[in-house]
Amino acid sequence: MIGIRAATPEDAAAIAAIYAPHVLTGTVSFETEPPDARAMRTRMAASDGLYPWIVATTGEGDESGVIGYAYAGKFRERPAYRYAVETSIYIADTAQRQGAGRLLYEALIDTLRAQGFVHAIGGIALPNDASITLHESVGFRRTGVYREVGYKHGRWIDVGIWQCELNEPSVPPVEPRPFSEVGVVRA
Numbered sequence: 020m021i022g023i024r025a026a027t028p029e030d031a032a033a034i035a036a037i038y039a040p041h042v043l044t045g046t047v048s049f050e051t052e053p054p055d056a057r058a059m060r061t062r063m064a065a066s067d068g069l070y071p072w073i074v075a076t077t078g079e080g081d082e083s084g085v086i087g088y089a090y091a092g093k094f095r096e097r098p099a100y101r102y103a104v105e106t107s108i109y110i111a112d113t114a115q116r117q118g119a120g121r122l123l124y125e126a127l128i129d130t131l132r133a134q135g136f137v138h139a140i141g142g143i144a145l146p147n148d149a150s151i152t153l154h155e156s157v158g159f160r161r162t163g164v165y166r167e168v169g170y171k172h173g174r175w176i177d178v179g180i181w182q183c184e185l186n187e188p189s190v191p192p193v194e195p196r197p198f199s200e201v202g203v204v205r206a
Contacts, residue, residue, distance in 0.1 A: 068199035
């Protein structure tokens with residue numbers, strides 16, 4: 020059974036371990052040095068209780084292990100962008116294609132909707148059929164491509180942009196509620 024819950028600072032080492040292979044050998048991340056647990060804790064804390072960090076686990080309770088994580092953060096720095104978020108998701112190699120990614124991403128999207136964000140943006144290093152399928156299965160639609168914007172492992176990489184409408188835009192917009200108030204939502 021796969022469990023879904025809010026990430027805690029104690030999950031930082033597991034999160035860093037899941038992310039490291041993507042940094043070192045893959046092109047889905049444009050980082051070149053994997054962050055350690057301390058750096059991950061810092062990134063999680065930087066969400067200031069507004070943006071969700073969620074983990075998928077091998078079950079419920081203290082004995083479960085983290086097998087994936089998803090989070091949202093600022094889409095851009097300017098204040099007018101505060102109603103949109105950028106999302107990311109990473110699953111451990113050993114847990115690929117077992118349903119954890121979809122459960123985790125559905126929980127992230129449901130949580131962001133409950134918080135009142137209007138759009139979620141996902142950037143996908145191309146090609147990546149599995150990530151495209153996952154994004155589209157939870158409501159994202161392709162909106163564009165940045166051509167050859169990243170150089171890693173000896174090649175130029177395109178980044179596809181996928182967008183998911185979370186809530187109907189209103190005028191004036193409603194300020195998003197903090198994740199610390201909403202918690203993980205699973206519709």
